[in-house]
Amino acid sequence: MPELPEVEVVRRGLERWVAGRTVDAVEVLHPRAVRRHAGGGADFAARLTGETFGVARRRGKYLWLPLAEREMSVLGHLGMSGQLLVQPEDAPDEKHLRIRVRFRDGAGTELRFVDQRTFGGMSLHESVADGTDGYEEGLPDVIAHIARDPLDPLFDEAAYHLALRAKRSTIKRALLDQSLISGVGNIYADEALWRAKLHYERPTATLTRPRSTELLGHVRDVMNAALDAGGTSFDSLYVNVNGESGYFDRSLDAYGREDEPCRRCGTPMRRRPWMNRSSYFCPRCQRPSRAAS
DNA sequence: CCGGCGTCCTGGGGGC
DNA sequence: TGCCCCCAGGACGCCG
Numbered sequence: 293m294p295e296l297p298e299v300e301v302v303r304r305g306l307e308r309w310v311a312g313r314t315v316d317a318v319e320v321l322h323p324r325a326v327r328r329h330a331g332g333g334a335d336f337a338a339r340l341t342g343e344t345f346g347v348a349r350r351r352g353k354y355l356w357l358p359l360a361e362r363e364m365s366v367l368g369h370l371g372m373s374g375q376l377l378v379q380p381e382d383a384p385d386e387k388h389l390r391i392r393v394r395f396r397d398g399a400g401t402e403l404r405f406v407d408q409r410t411f412g413g414m415s416l417h418e419s420v421a422d423g424t425d426g427y428e429e430g431l432p433d434v435i436a437h438i439a440r441d442p443l444d445p446l447f448d449e450a451a452y453h454l455a456l457r458a459k460r461s462t463i464k465r466a467l468l469d470q471s472l473i474s475g476v477g478n479i480y481a482d483e484a485l486w487r488a489k490l491h492y493e494r495p496t497a498t499l500t501r502p503r504s505t506e507l508l509g510h511v512r513d514v515m516n517a518a519l520d521a522g523g524t525s526f527d528s529l530y531v532n533v534n535g536e537s538g539y540f541d542r543s544l545d546a547y548g549r550e551d552e553p554c555r556r557c558g559t560p561m562r563r564r565p566w567m568n569r570s571s572y573f574c575p576r577c578q579r580p581s582r583a584a585s
Numbered sequence: 586c587c588g589g590c591g592t593c594c595t596g597g598g599g600g601c
Numbered sequence: 602t603g604c605c606c607c608c609a610g611g612a613c614g615c616c617g
Contacts, residue, residue: 324593567589
């Protein structure tokens with residue numbers, strides 16, 4: 293389940309293995325993998341052929357490859373189970389291979405998008421300036437609404453706090469709202485809330501500025517720890533751009549630890565159904581406030 | 586306008 | 602053993 297740290301590991305792989313290479317041919321093997329591309333698979337392949345990739349960029353869980361000679365970018369999202377692999381051209385196709393990008397150089401490798409559950413995909417979009425960065429970053433127009441992520445030096449912390457105070461929502465919802473702060477998924481939300489000793493249904497409007505600053509610090513800490521470890525991997529579905537599995541799950545304090553002792557106080561951790569998914573928390577360290585159930 | 590929920594998808598696992 | 606149902610969840614669309 294790739295979140296920001298895993299996507300960043302993939303971005304680094306793309307920067308190293310794909311930047312500067314020119315596309316020779318593209319094969320779209322599953323239409324759902326390009327469902328976000330307006331013209332469909334054939335159009336995606338035709339438009340990409342002959343183009344040269346720039347340096348991969350990332351915002352939250354989205355990553356994109358700017359085209360060197362156009363104000364356009366190839367947008368990628370890994371969804372739940374997506375992988376971007378740089379493989380030898382003669383390596384056998386993966387079972388869930390969805391898109392293949394061949395290159396014109398003689399490097400002997402190709403880029404593959406592999407995705408079992410097909411929540412992810414690739415698509416080509418116009419680039420747009422967002423007011424702070426220029427066209428050279430190639431931000432795809434369709435993700436202009438995605439907020440900067442907490443590891444971005446230009447993340448607007450003051451605006452984030454103001455938005456939290458203004459919302460009539462709860463903290464975990466707000467952490468997962470990609471238009472407020474991007475890159476946080478279910479796993480790191482639970483981890484950061486556990487570290488901050490905050491209940492997932494704490495109303496955002498009750499968070500003081502110091503408290504929300506502290507939470508943000510925990511979000512950054514848990515993401516940086518995962519980055520240092522090379523990305524989190526839970527079910528071997530996630531593999532980085534070179535096909536190496538991440539590792540980090542041993543370090544999780546909350547996610548997936550139902551009935552296991554809290555690493556702070558020993559109380560059995562709980563799992564609660566929440567928004568068609570789960571929230572893991574310590575019932576003692578993370579007490580709900582009066583307004584929450 | 587915005588919060589909240591349904592939907593997409595597939596393989597693994599649990600229960601009967 | 603085999604089958605069925607549930608579960609995982611990111612992001613978007615729609616409803617109230």
